[in-house]
Amino acid sequence: MLTLYEFGLSGNCHKVRLLLSLLGLQYQSKLLNSAAREHKRDDFLRLNPFGQTPVLTDGDTVVRDSQAILAYLARTYGADDWFPQDPAKAAEVMSWLSTAANEVARGPNAMRLHHKFGRAINMDEATQITAQLLSVLNLHLRSHQWLANNTLTIADIAVYPYIALVNEGKFDIAPYVYVQSWMKRIEQLAGYVSMPGIQHFAE
Ligand SMILES: N[C@@H](CCC(=O)N[C@@H](CS)C(=O)NCC(=O)O)C(=O)O
Incomplete structure (x- = not known):
């Protein structure tokens, strides 16, 4: 199962949403509350020590950074x-x-x-x-x-x-x-x- 940790108004997160949709991939969205600083909590910092969205998990694989996530999705699920x-x-x-x-x-x-x-x-x-x-x-x-x-x-x-x-x-x-x-x-x-x-x- 793909899970995207994201902010709704983030363009970096939107890159990932857009590619997921273009590739026709189903995913679970975990919307973080930036005002409540959920992205700086320990459980999220374990996924991304920089405390930034987006982060994608795919089973045990954790990918931080929007460019890295695009590369991962393309190589894993997309045409060459x-x-x-x-x-x-x-x-x-x-x-x-x-x-x-x-x-x-x-x-x-x-x-x-x-x-x-x-x-x-x-x-x-x-x-x-x-x-x-x-x-x-x-x-x-x-x-x-x-x-x-x-x-x-x-x-x-x-x-x-x-x-x-x-x-x-x-x-x-x-x-x-x-x-x-x-x-x-x-x-x-x-x-x-x-x-x-x-x-x-x-x-
Ligand atoms: N290079 C990173 C930058 C990520 C980034 O700046 N994320 C912003 C949202 S667009 C964020 O989480 N900001 C919160 C913070 O830096 O504390 C990427 O492309 O994913």
Whole structure:
């Protein structure tokens, strides 16, 4: 049985929900109460010593970190394209997983944490990272349908949520038309699931 320990409003948790749904996998959701700091309790810290969601358990296997969970699910339950065995293709996916953990986290995720949850951040830095990230994505997606290997992979799933939530960080995505078309393609996938706050581009 797959169990996802999650926060309802977390984009990192949404990556996992989205892939679980696209793969048609059943799972049990354990919603943690962040206000009650359930993610800092001993029983949860045994699963993730960083005290962060998401965490996925699959029988005795415990996986922390959204990128690691996507990789685990893809290799365990998905077709090879999702996260290929081929080293060069895997590296291309990995490069975008790193972008999700770095630029996406320090840019659009940080801006949303500030505007939606009141987190103190360096706004100039986060805005500059977000603008550069969206420019890079827009240029890439001008000539590619998907982020890696010209096919849908976990790279798209890892980067998508905080870009789709960028309006909650008060960043204007209007100029980035190729990014919007990519988000529309993701929204139209069979099994797509949304979350509160996501801006939709598909009619
Ligand atoms: N690199 C981690 C980051 C996880 C993360 O920052 N989780 C947030 C929710 S989106 C969290 O649990 N924050 C609570 C805390 O850090 O105390 C991942 O991708 O899963």
